[in-house]
Amino acid sequence: MGFVNIPDRLLSGVEKPARYTGAELNMTDKTDGEFRFALCFPDVYEIGMSHLGSRILYHILNSREDTICERVYAPWTDMEQAMRQHGVPLFTLETKRPVVECDALGFSLLYEMCYSNILTMLDLAGIPFDPKRRGEDIPIVLCGGPCACNPEPIAPFMDAVMIGDGEQMIQDVVETLLACKRQGLCREDRLRRLSQIEGVYVPSLYEAEYDADGMYAGLRKLDPSAPDTVARRVVRDLDAAPYLGRPIVPYISIVHDRVALEVFRGCTRGCRFCQAGFIYRPVRERKLGTLLEQARELVACTGYDEVSLFSLSTGDYSGIHELVPAVMDEFADKRVSVSLPSLRIDAYLKDDLARMRGVRKAGLTFAPEAGTQRLRDVINKGVDEDDLLRSVTDAFEAGWDGVKLYFMIGLPTETDEDILGIAELARKVSRRFYEIPKEKRGKGLRLSVSASSFVPKPFTPFQWESQDTKEELIRKQRLLRDALRGVRGVEFSYHAPDVSVLEAVFARGDRRLAAVLESAWKRGARFDSWDERFDKSAWDGAFAQTGVDPAFYANRPREADEKLPWEHIDMLVTADYLKKEREAAYRASKTGDCRQACKGCFGKKYADYCKVL
Amino acid sequence: MRIIARFSKKEEARFVSHLDVQRLFGRAFRRAGLPVAYSQGFNPHPVLAFATALSTGTTSDAEWLDVRLERDMLPEEFTASLNFALPPGFRVLEALAVEEKLPSLTALLARADYALAFAGEPNEAKLRAALEALLSGPIVIDKRTKGGVKPTDIRPQVLCAGFSRTDGNALVLELSGVLNASGSLNPDAFAKELLERAGESAEYRIHRRAVAFQNGRRIPV
Numbered sequence: 001m002g003f004v005n006i007p008d009r010l011l012s013g014v015e016k017p018a019r020y021t022g023a024e025l026n027m028t029d030k031t032d033g034e035f036r037f038a039l040c041f042p043d044v045y046e047i048g049m050s051h052l053g054s055r056i057l058y059h060i061l062n063s064r065e066d067t068i069c070e071r072v073y074a075p076w077t078d079m080e081q082a083m084r085q086h087g088v089p090l091f092t093l094e095t096k097r098p099v100v101e102c103d104a105l106g107f108s109l110l111y112e113m114c115y116s117n118i119l120t121m122l123d124l125a126g127i128p129f130d131p132k133r134r135g136e137d138i139p140i141v142l143c144g145g146p147c148a149c150n151p152e153p154i155a156p157f158m159d160a161v162m163i164g165d166g167e168q169m170i171q172d173v174v175e176t177l178l179a180c181k182r183q184g185l186c187r188e189d190r191l192r193r194l195s196q197i198e199g200v201y202v203p204s205l206y207e208a209e210y211d212a213d214g215m216y217a218g219l220r221k222l223d224p225s226a227p228d229t230v231a232r233r234v235v236r237d238l239d240a241a242p243y244l245g246r247p248i249v250p251y252i253s254i255v256h257d258r259v260a261l262e263v264f265r266g267c268t269r270g271c272r273f274c275q276a277g278f279i280y281r282p283v284r285e286r287k288l289g290t291l292l293e294q295a296r297e298l299v300a301c302t303g304y305d306e307v308s309l310f311s312l313s314t315g316d317y318s319g320i321h322e323l324v325p326a327v328m329d330e331f332a333d334k335r336v337s338v339s340l341p342s343l344r345i346d347a348y349l350k351d352d353l354a355r356m357r358g359v360r361k362a363g364l365t366f367a368p369e370a371g372t373q374r375l376r377d378v379i380n381k382g383v384d385e386d387d388l389l390r391s392v393t394d395a396f397e398a399g400w401d402g403v404k405l406y407f408m409i410g411l412p413t414e415t416d417e418d419i420l421g422i423a424e425l426a427r428k429v430s431r432r433f434y435e436i437p438k439e440k441r442g443k444g445l446r447l448s449v450s451a452s453s454f455v456p457k458p459f460t461p462f463q464w465e466s467q468d469t470k471e472e473l474i475r476k477q478r479l480l481r482d483a484l485r486g487v488r489g490v491e492f493s494y495h496a497p498d499v500s501v502l503e504a505v506f507a508r509g510d511r512r513l514a515a516v517l518e519s520a521w522k523r524g525a526r527f528d529s530w531d532e533r534f535d536k537s538a539w540d541g542a543f544a545q546t547g548v549d550p551a552f553y554a555n556r557p558r559e560a561d562e563k564l565p566w567e568h569i570d571m572l573v574t575a576d577y578l579k580k581e582r583e584a585a586y587r588a589s590k591t592g593d594c595r596q597a598c599k600g601c602f603g604k605k606y607a608d609y610c611k612v613l
Numbered sequence: 614m615r616i617i618a619r620f621s622k623k624e625e626a627r628f629v630s631h632l633d634v635q636r637l638f639g640r641a642f643r644r645a646g647l648p649v650a651y652s653q654g655f656n657p658h659p660v661l662a663f664a665t666a667l668s669t670g671t672t673s674d675a676e677w678l679d680v681r682l683e684r685d686m687l688p689e690e691f692t693a694s695l696n697f698a699l700p701p702g703f704r705v706l707e708a709l710a711v712e713e714k715l716p717s718l719t720a721l722l723a724r725a726d727y728a729l730a731f732a733g734e735p736n737e738a739k740l741r742a743a744l745e746a747l748l749s750g751p752i753v754i755d756k757r758t759k760g761g762v763k764p765t766d767i768r769p770q771v772l773c774a775g776f777s778r779t780d781g782n783a784l785v786l787e788l789s790g791v792l793n794a795s796g797s798l799n800p801d802a803f804a805k806e807l808l809e810r811a812g813e814s815a816e817y818r819i820h821r822r823a824v825a826f827q828n829g830r831r832i833p834v
Contacts, residue, residue: 008732009816011628012670018633023625025700249700251629251637303640303698334643335657 004091004098014078018252019045022071022093025249026301028058031095033068035178036102037061038092038139042109042117043527045073049248050256052310053145054108057170059245067174070094070102074117075124077526077533083124090124099125104140104177106162106170109147112506113499113529115154118143119521122157129518131159131204136187140177140194144169149232149279150458150566153506155203156514159187160194163201163569164232165265167241172197195226199233201569202226208511208565214552216510218563231570234609238265238284243294246301258306258339259298261291263323267312268594271369272380272585273411275457276312278578279571281601282610283594288319288326295327299336307331308339315340316595341365364395367406370414371421377588378413380581385425393432401442403429409476409494410454410468412585419476422451423483430488445489451480453500457507458566459573461581464558467504469551473497498536499528504554510565513553515546574603614685617718617833618692618708621674622667626702631666637700638678645698647691650681664718664824665792668801673821674706675725677718677833685710711834721833724772724825725792727800731784735808735815737776740784743811744774754802770798786817792824 011017039058041048048054048071061069070092075083083089090099099105105127107118119129127141128134134141143154144162151161162169176197180190195202205226206219221228235241243262250257266283267276286294295307307327309317317323327338368383370376376383392403407422426449433445453473456465468476477494484492506513517525520542527533543550558564560579577600584591591599602609622634629637639659642649651657664677682691688708695705715721748771756765773789786807790798800819808814826833 007816008670008818016630017628017669018625018630021625021628023701027701249640251626251633251700253633253636300644303642303644305639305643335651 002098002101004088004096006088006091006096007086010082010086010088014082015076016045016252018250019073020075020079020093022096024251026246027248028062028068028070028094030062030068033064033066035064035067035104035174035181036097037067037069037174038072038099038102038105039069040072040099040105040107040118040121042074042107042114042121043529044076045250046252046254048073048108049250049254051108051110052244052260052262053166055244055247056242057106057166059247060167060170060242061174063242063245064171064174066178068094070097072099072105072121074114074121074527080120080124080526089126090121100127100139102139103181104142104173107141107143107145107158109143109145109151109154111529112147112153112503115506115517116521116525116528118154118157119518120526129157131157134159134187140187140190142173146276146279147507149275149569149571150508151201151203151569152208152511152565153509153513153517155201156511158203159191161201161203162233163199163230163571165235166233167235169197169199169233173200192223192225195223199230201230203511206568210512216563216565219568229568229570232279232572234282234572235265235284236609238262239286239290244298247298249302249304256308257304258308259295259302259304260308260310261295261298261327262286263291263309263311263314263317265311268316269313269382270380270581270591270594270599272378272461272581273369273408273454273457275460278459278573278601280312281573283316285318288323291323292326292330295330299331299334305335306337306339308341310341316593318595364392364400364402365404365406366391368425369406369408370411370418371407371423371425372418374588375411375414375418375421377590378585379408379411380585380591382590382593385428388425389428389432392429393436396433396436396441399442401433401444402446402448404448404450405429407449407451408454409451409480410473412454412462412465413588414476416476416479419479420483422449422480423487426484426490427487430490434488446491447487447489448491448493449484451477451492451494453495453497455500455504455507458564459571459578461578461585463508463564463578464560464562464582466557467501467554469555470497470501473500496531496534498539499531499534501550501554502528502539505550506553508558508565509553512546512548516542516548519545572606572609573601576603577601614682615679615711615713615715616682616688616691616708617677617679617711618688618695618705619674619832620676620678620699620703620705621672622676622703623672624702626700627670627672629702630669631663634667635661635663637703641695641698641700641703642680645694647694648683648686650683662717662719664722665797667821668799668819671800671819671821675821675824675831677824679718707832709832709834715834718826718833719794721826721828722793722824723791723827723829725790725797726822726824727786727788727790728820728822729786729788729800729804729817730779730820731786732816732818735784735813736811737784739811739813740786740807741776743807743813744776744786747807747810748774752803752806754806756802767798767803770796771803772798774803 061067141159148161176193191202194200205223209217211217264285266280268283369381456462520538523538523541525538649659660681662679692705692708751766752768753764753766755762770791775787777785
């Protein structure tokens, strides 16, 4: 087995060479194992190292005696160029082994716009894109993560896809592949074995069919042993699940450079645009005692000075008003601060703010998502204007002068009135700040208003909706920008519409998009989620060459009885429930928090998975 | 109390930037449970300073840090605790308690000794000839400054230069230069100029072997 020689002049010539050198504190000290797993993250080190899920898997896999798990991140474009120039193949950070010598690769799919980086990584590793062309010595290529819930656009590059929580599934996958390795089974047999694991989807066992009009007509099984549908894996008892162990502490600054405590998984709010809110159900909490113990251990072995209470909606944790003070007391004399990435807009917020006062005043973020009450009811975002204004006033009076407001434009049923409502709300927030006497408020208001573009996602009640065209999104962005003029303290930001459209195409795409992706990659598409790297001409060229119309995927409403490319994936929430929620959206009728009353979103089959009530 | 300590930076850690070294020591102090004094304010930082920054990619046996502790402890104890907590590639080699009134280490620095080990086998005779020629007059290089590129004579910053061989018989340029707040020798720029004059191309690794302070000693007191 060889190791990759990475010349100094290569590393000296690239930006942030420490992205590629590994050897950080708490890195596994294993040098070999019977099974070698390369955990691949299709973005740069600073982003990948901030991803909790893959760090949990790193700990789980390296806890196994038979396995060594190593990390690989997408080389930035300068490094990719340097590697090609020096003939350096993709290598692992831990032992600098060529990735192609591992037994399996696992890609984390966090957002659609990272897909081109997967191709870069496969190509630099020397792994053929087409699974059929992969020989017996080529690693098994896996992926998982939230985007795997519609795996079809990336499926033609994957040997197997893992759907749902990975904690137990990754063990099943490694045990199965290890048994296959010991028995010397051929690739085809290994994949067939993988397809028998709950939650694992093997794309090559199915063929996509289309009707004469080019409409998706469903998957045909090529192997009778393949399951009809693949149901998402769920960790039922999160409190007992393994967590981070002794996590790696990077040398270079990463995006989330702190101890992250996963307070709970799932969300009970049911915002209708939010895919995470549906695909991570049900809510599973960690116990207060478990969290405190994890906080203590993690701070001790990392030396971080900040603990972040992480989840989709941390303010909803059932013991939040015990947890926050308990964590703060724990570290009171150790100069470790506590941060909450999301705050609940309710009566207790004032107390939380008072408690957080002693700590650093990071900006507060609120996400009303829409500008009018009507549209907030459509999307089921349970925020009302009075609550929001009261909350920001509390924050201003407590000394905060930086507030971020997140909105979306292009939501279903949206009119210009809703867009102008965003500006109106921002104006009211700004006024609240300047109404407070000078000596009782901060210096100057920094009110950041951010408008992202709505992307319809699978497994949400809006999965049948069309996305606004690029032209319409631009018109609405301008309308909002103009309406915000003159509002004191406002900074307006919005997303590049081209990227949002592409995201919509891939989010609800089918296997025909794989050819588009490959063509765009060959034309130079890399790091598409980075505005400065996004290459529109590469994608335009790819769509033209493959004859695929992006509008067919992004701007076309789906018929209620249309076959959807992700129907063979069972994310537990039933299609009937999503349809009911869609109808409720059109009536602007709210659905309450499921902590209050069960809405039956899992139907009968998985009803016992949820223990919220 | 005030403690100063010399540490090494080796292997993969050579690519860790100066800013990241500062953060890394902050975390190591916390892991080690050292009673480091913190600055006041909403965003308290350890009261920690470094004698000098090291270029990314350069290894060293002579980095110096300067830290305030909230209570007294033996320098040996400080060294042992910190070494237990430091990440791979970093190691404290000696530590000593100093008086509060001692000026900053940056102000006390005078000189640094480097070893530049060449990879491959560049033509030694050519390099020796080029070195002799180089040292006999001004060495004007283009220095990048805020205002653009400026021709600068670095000859006054070169104190001593010659060749030796490592145990593995690799050619080494031994270079001593000025290292202080008002202007320091950049060993990389010197090596590039040398190779260019010799008409040779070779890769090399730079190692800072030692520093000397204004008292002429390897330690500032």
